[in-house]
Amino acid sequence: MATIDSVVDAMLRAARVTDKDRVIDLGSGDGKIPIAAAKRFGAHALGIEYNQQLVELARCYARVEGLTGKVQFEQGDIFSTDFSHATVLTLYLGPTVNLKLRPKLLSMRPGTRIVSNTFDMADWQPDELIEADVGNTRAFLWIVPARVAGDWKFTEVGGSDSFTVRLQQRFQQLESSPAAQSRLAVQGGRLVGNRMEMVVQGLESDPTTLTGEVSGDRLLLATTKARTLRRYVGAPM
Template sequence: MTPLEQDLINALHQKKLPQFCLDLLKSNEKLDSESDRELVERVLETCQKIGAYCTGQKDKILQKLADAGANVSVGENDHSISYRLFHTFTIDLNREDLDLLIPILKEENYLFWYPVEGGGWEAYKRMYDAMEVIKTDAFTTRLIIRWNEDRERGRLSKLLLPGVLDFQWVQLPKPLWPLYYVTRPMRLILDRFGAKKPPILGPYLGTPVSLIKPILDLVGATEQDKLVDIGCGDGRIVIEAADQIGCEAIGVEINDQLISIAHDEVKRRGLADKVKIVHSNASDLLMADASIVFIFLPVGTLRTLIPQLRKQLKKGAKIITHEQAKPDFGEGNQPDASKLIVADGAITVAYIWQV
């Protein structure tokens, strides 16, 4: 890795990458060659592109909301959105306008992790003041919705008040909703002592599509490889690996919505002979015959997973992940290689372990 790349990664970790690039271009310092200058310009353009994309998405939703009668102002994006490192933006609105937003988000193909209708949704709106929705587009756009909460709730009322999971656990007609105060303690006891649920290794966030081929090239993926993606989301990694590299690829996932998107895409692209999507807890899967294991999960999970995989995988296999934040993989877990990856509208750092 060149000193410039290392400086860019450090600036990324400090979340100061756009300013760092602007300063470098202004001062010419450290830009020894034309290729260095090109790299810095490419990084800056990428951050600008992400910012422009987020601004466009945010304004589109705000405009639709305003047209639907919500009290929001369009085109007042904060300055920081002009340079971005990831495809995340926030929309603030009044709680009473939330129901105007839901059909707009459905139209824009955002996924909801909880039902946005019926009693569960009413409970959610009252108990919380934010929610996150995600669109599985080429970048994976993440939208955080915040609304004003007029009541400060104490711990006890949070414990007693029925929530989304209670409305999902048993579905009662509206006149019987007060009974949720009775079913809630039963559900909480069963959750605590009942059958074990698969562990959530991390929330969904898809790798931007433009990063996938460079990451696969970095790990040296070939047709002969067998690639496993632990927590494959909408299947984009395994699908691109099979399509662009031609290797066998297996994705493991627990989320039903994402599994169904993955299956549809595998079918649409005619890749069923190369791609397998397994609906299962990744912790139960034996990966001994995988030659490449792709993981995009929180670093806390990686600290446990990497040593387990290094024991389980055959010699010569590779593990690859990517992460924008400064990772602490834990003692004895340091990767064998790392690289800054700048692609069309996305940026990350990839880490490789050689078994």
């Protein structure tokens, strides 16, 4: 079964595919998603498919479209192929396969976009629900979150304030954490790739929103919604 054209388009648009992307379709069938990613969005694309006849068919379609320089198809099992260099992954597999893939997907580079036709990722909530214009199909978009769980020490940039905080993370959600040995408690928050926002109690005005990003092994956060702008750098403890 192949993804219908309008859904292919909606999935690639939701993932904001551009010519800078490396799109990999896991289980590429007749190759229509990698071909569309290259033809309509200018991306470099790869399809991984274990059915050799479908791989040949997809290569044939890519030749007809004059896209052989931009699209490749590999015969192989997605569970034993390295796809970690993808910036966008597309899937139309099934609930069990999605769950089996999930740990590998969560270990992709933060910011990697994953779009799945029809099948979700159980309790890993999507960042966006994709509604296609035609057809009665749902698709989902996830943005791989940075991994920030643990204890952090923050120091104010150009100031004297400092605090420690324990971050508890569940997929892209930051969950409330007790203020153990810290004046600060996290009420909640969210990661979108490397970007993060969290609401804390115990800092200046309550509650305070800290917004920023993960940069290497540092968290760069600022009180962007507060009366006084304060910047903090967090380092793992």
